[in-house]
Amino acid sequence: MNWEAFWLTVRLAAIVSTLLIAIGIPIAYWLTYSRWRCKFLVEAAVALPIVLPPTVLGFYVLVALGSRSPLGRWWESLTGHTLAFTFEGLVIGSLLYSLPFAVQPFVTSFGAVDSSLLRASASLGHSPAQTFRRIVLPLSKAGLVTGFALSFAHTLGEFGVVLMVGGNIPGVTRTISIDIYDQVQTANYSSANETALVLLIISFVVLSTVYSLNRRPWVAGPWR
Amino acid sequence: MEVKIIPAPPTAPPISAQAISSELEVRIRKRFSNPQGSFNLNVHFRALAGFTIVFGASGAGKTTLLDCIAGLTDPDDGRVAVGGEDLYDSEKKQNVTAWKRRIGYVHQDLALFPHLTAEENVAYGLHTLSAAERQTRSREMLGLFRIGHLRDRRPAQISGGERQRVALARALVTEPRALLLDEPLAALDRPTKSSLVGDLRRWNQSHRVPILFVTHNGEEVFALGDEVIMLDGGRIVAQGQPHEVMRVPRLETIARLSGFENIFNATVVALHEDRGTMTCQLGKGGVELETPLVRADVGSRLRVGVRAGDLLLATESPRGLSARNVLPGTILRLEQRDVIISTTVDCSGTEFEVHLTLAARDSLQLEPGKSVWVVAKTHSCHLMGM
Numbered sequence: 001m002n003w004e005a006f007w008l009t010v011r012l013a014a015i016v017s018t019l020l021i022a023i024g025i026p027i028a029y030w031l032t033y034s035r036w037r038c039k040f041l042v043e044a045a046v047a048l049p050i051v052l053p054p055t056v057l058g059f060y061v062l063v064a065l066g067s068r069s070p071l072g073r074w075w076e077s078l079t080g081h082t083l084a085f086t087f088e089g090l091v092i093g094s095l096l097y098s099l100p101f102a103v104q105p106f107v108t109s110f111g112a113v114d115s116s117l118l119r120a121s122a123s124l125g126h127s128p129a130q131t132f133r134r135i136v137l138p139l140s141k142a143g144l145v146t147g148f149a150l151s152f153a154h155t156l157g158e159f160g161v162v163l164m165v166g167g168n169i170p171g172v173t174r175t176i177s178i179d180i181y182d183q184v185q186t187a188n189y190s191s192a193n194e195t196a197l198v199l200l201i202i203s204f205v206v207l208s209t210v211y212s213l214n215r216r217p218w219v220a221g222p223w224r
Numbered sequence: 225m226e227v228k229i230i231p232a233p234p235t236a237p238p239i240s241a242q243a244i245s246s247e248l249e250v251r252i253r254k255r256f257s258n259p260q261g262s263f264n265l266n267v268h269f270r271a272l273a274g275f276t277i278v279f280g281a282s283g284a285g286k287t288t289l290l291d292c293i294a295g296l297t298d299p300d301d302g303r304v305a306v307g308g309e310d311l312y313d314s315e316k317k318q319n320v321t322a323w324k325r326r327i328g329y330v331h332q333d334l335a336l337f338p339h340l341t342a343e344e345n346v347a348y349g350l351h352t353l354s355a356a357e358r359q360t361r362s363r364e365m366l367g368l369f370r371i372g373h374l375r376d377r378r379p380a381q382i383s384g385g386e387r388q389r390v391a392l393a394r395a396l397v398t399e400p401r402a403l404l405l406d407e408p409l410a411a412l413d414r415p416t417k418s419s420l421v422g423d424l425r426r427w428n429q430s431h432r433v434p435i436l437f438v439t440h441n442g443e444e445v446f447a448l449g450d451e452v453i454m455l456d457g458g459r460i461v462a463q464g465q466p467h468e469v470m471r472v473p474r475l476e477t478i479a480r481l482s483g484f485e486n487i488f489n490a491t492v493v494a495l496h497e498d499r500g501t502m503t504c505q506l507g508k509g510g511v512e513l514e515t516p517l518v519r520a521d522v523g524s525r526l527r528v529g530v531r532a533g534d535l536l537l538a539t540e541s542p543r544g545l546s547a548r549n550v551l552p553g554t555i556l557r558l559e560q561r562d563v564i565i566s567t568t569v570d571c572s573g574t575e576f577e578v579h580l581t582l583a584a585r586d587s588l589q590l591e592p593g594k595s596v597w598v599v600a601k602t603h604s605c606h607l608m609g610m
Binding site for chain 1: 294295296322323324325326327328329331333335336337338339348349351352394395398
């Protein structure tokens with residue numbers, strides 16, 4: 001069991017899913033309440049990482065982070081090294097890769113809040129932003145936890161993007177799934193089995209947490 | 225018998241000086257859709273402090289009207305003003321956003337916040353005040369509505385009537401400049417209703433603001449109304465005191481809504497100007513009824529409405545009665561609705577619906593096929609235009 005790779009992966013997943021709460025909520029807010037005609041284009045773009053092969057996503061991220069892209073140059077002038085093959089680069093790649101797993105549960109739960117509650121809140125003198133904070137967010141607790149947990153679990157197991165963006169640098173970018181691949185390559189099956197089992201158990205625990213949370217969501221009118 | 229029928233007056237009626245501060249003026253045009261099709265809401269009225277009932281069938285545009293006043297929907301054009309301040313004015317291109325209007329709105333489905341306790345729900349609109357002030361005011365209001373003991377409970381843990389009280393308290397505690405109530409009593413039983421109305425009236429004595437009360441229930445109109453606005457197909461078809469508008473309906477839609485179970489086509493067959501009555505024949509060759517005299521010629525056609533609760537049944541031919549209409553017939557069927565027996569009686573081809581108590585049915589041993597006499601006073605027969 002490679003503990004260095006394990007803790008690196010957990011750290012990556014925790015950072016990514018926390019950042020996704022901050023990034024995903026404004027995106028989900030916009031997707032829920034915007035009346036823009038071409039909203040579907042943004043919805044499709046956000047959902048892309050679900051269907052896109054991770055290598056394709058990873059390739060584009062790698063290009064975007066490289067010293068030929070504006071982002072890569074800017075980062076290089078700021079820090080003196082490129083984003084590619086670094087932990088920070090891994091975080092950026094994973095953010096994109098797991099974005100839909102956070103945003104979609106958020107959108108679902110925001111949209112499930114009864115619109116009559118929003119109207120009532122407005123007639124009680126609350127601005128849309130205040131209403132969002134005091135009514136929509138608290139009533140979307142289950143959706144927020146689901147989005148956090150799913151993006152955490154999804155980042156935990158990512159392989160293609162990590163390999164493309166981060167390479168395989170021990171202690172910096174070597175995550176569990178890459179470690180498993182390495183062990184299989186060197187015919188070290190018992191060690192691979194051990195690591196794979198840990199990943200399996202963690203994923204299962206996270207998902208059961210999600211499903212147990214969603215078993216009883218808040219009941220928001222009509223009253224029974 | 226003078227009835228005011230005002231088809232959306234071009235200028236609103238004059239108002240008294242002391243009422244200016246709390247009056248609501250509404251002049252709205254708005255296209256809206258309901259399952260029957262698409263209508264134009266086109267209304268103009270002023271509501272003073274106190275209850276104004278907005279009465280009409282579902283789909284008449286009542287909720288659209290309230291949404292426009294509350295700012296939750298934009299009218300196509302017009303003006304909404306409260307206490308002399310414009311909230312919406314299409315000419316001045318003015319439109320105060322809903323959350324700055326300070327208009328209380330209690331919707332039919334109440335929309336209590338499920339994650340907040342009763343007290344937190346009531347305090348919700350007081351967010352600009354300090355925490356201490358919030359607590360004082362909301363507890364005071366909970367007390368006024370007799371739900372102080374429920375303050376730590378969530379909406380899902382209290383009864384329907386209690387939820388209604390929380391919703392009202394939540395709207396009133398913010399001291400709105402006008403109050404909009406969209407069928408707030410629809411789901412309540414009668415005792416709960418009247419106690420809630422009492423509390424609302426008590427509050428309204430100290431807070432002289434206009435209350436627009438939407439309902440499609442004729443009983444509520446009599447129980448509450450200072451003033452009634454009758455809405456049909458998006459237009460005001462009648463406006464006035466409840467007894468004027470409801471007791472003597474000129475329009476069939478109003479008659480059905482205000483509980484006229486018996487409505488017949490009739491032809492005037494004789495005028496008795498000396499007695500102030502006339503004789504009308506119901507349907508084609510059916511029974512004759514003596515009705516109050518109106519300006520009509522023999523042979524003219526009109527509609528007669530009789531409330532089922534205004535009719536009497538006798539099992540023997542009655543004598544020595546002041547009622548002028550005694551019609552022999554046969555009971556077709558009896559149906560129980562709550563505590564009322566709805567009896568259908570066939571009087572030589574014309575069917576009357578008569579409402580009786582359970583005790584009356586039992587003591588007269590009424591059953592289908594039994595011969596009875598239907599008794600109607602002349603002044604229980606209301607005439608309407610075609």
